Amino acid sequence: MLCKLLFLLVTTSSSIVDAFSINRLPPIINQEESTLDVSATTSLPPTYSTRRKLISYFFGTAAPFLLIDKVSASCLTGDESPECIGVYKEGIPESTGNTIEQSYGVFRPNQPTITLPNPTSINEAIGMLKDQLLAIQDVEKQISSASFELAGTTMLRVLPRLVIAERYIASVLPSVIDRADEITVLGLVVDKNIGKAMRGNLGTAVVVAQLELLSNVKVLKTSLNVLIARATAG
Numbered sequence: 001m002l003c004k005l006l007f008l009l010v011t012t013s014s015s016i017v018d019a020f021s022i023n024r025l026p027p028i029i030n031q032e033e034s035t036l037d038v039s040a041t042t043s044l045p046p047t048y049s050t051r052r053k054l055i056s057y058f059f060g061t062a063a064p065f066l067l068i069d070k071v072s073a074s075c076l077t078g079d080e081s082p083e084c085i086g087v088y089k090e091g092i093p094e095s096t097g098n099t100i101e102q103s104y105g106v107f108r109p110n111q112p113t114i115t116l117p118n119p120t121s122i123n124e125a126i127g128m129l130k131d132q133l134l135a136i137q138d139v140e141k142q143i144s145s146a147s148f149e150l151a152g153t154t155m156l157r158v159l160p161r162l163v164i165a166e167r168y169i170a171s172v173l174p175s176v177i178d179r180a181d182e183i184t185v186l187g188l189v190v191d192k193n194i195g196k197a198m199r200g201n202l203g204t205a206v207v208v209a210q211l212e213l214l215s216n217v218k219v220l221k222t223s224l225n226v227l228i229a230r231a232t233a234g
Contacts, residue, residue, distance in 0.1 A: 076102045078114040078160040085152030086195010092116070092163055100164065116160050119168045122231065128165040129228050132158045136221055143213045146206050152194040155187070162187045169231045179227045186220040
């Protein structure tokens with residue numbers, strides 16, 4: 001019921017949905033803070049505290065997952081099926097074990113349980129982020145060759161691991177929580193726009209979509225490198 005109410009809020013409030021469009025992430029209240037232009041930025045602002053508060057005010061902890069366009073069905077974050085590219089994704093439950101298991105249950109009984117690795121130390125989490133950084137380089141190559149579906153399925157594997165790793169790091173290093181949240185948002189932006197490119201809704205030509213996506217990925221990589229460096233330094 002909560003997810004349905006949140007989804008209704010997104011679809012009935014054009015100003016909020018527009019705030020999550022690719023050309024700008026949620027607006028910040030303090031105009032003296034730097035804004036992030038996903039289509040052109042090569043460096044990232046130092047803090048997103050106000051932006052995070054604004055997202056949390058409207059949607060709570062589920063906020064980043066509402067970046068994705070409304071569709072007739074949703075996917076678990078971690079489902080690598082091509083039809084999950086660029087669609088609404090459910091949040092990942094927390095766990096103290098070595099793995100996180102998710103299931104569609106009675107809604108999709110034929111779908112297997114999704115098992116994701118769960119770090120139990122800061123070094124494990126940092127290692128997971130480094131692995132995803134390498135995978136994102138593959139996404140760049142796939143976008144450059146206009147293999148949008150392949151890039152999308154790669155991101156479907158990357159995204160949950162980014163979320164899980166940044167969540168663990170933020171739990172033990174509160175000073176990086178804004179940067180960690182930013183990683184989730186930027187990852188969802190890439191996923192959303194790959195889905196749009198696959199459907200021919202990102203730009204007027206393939207090359208326009210490629211340039212947009214490569215710009216998105218560049219911003220994600222920059223932010224991810226910063227988070228890895230800060231987490232490593234402690």
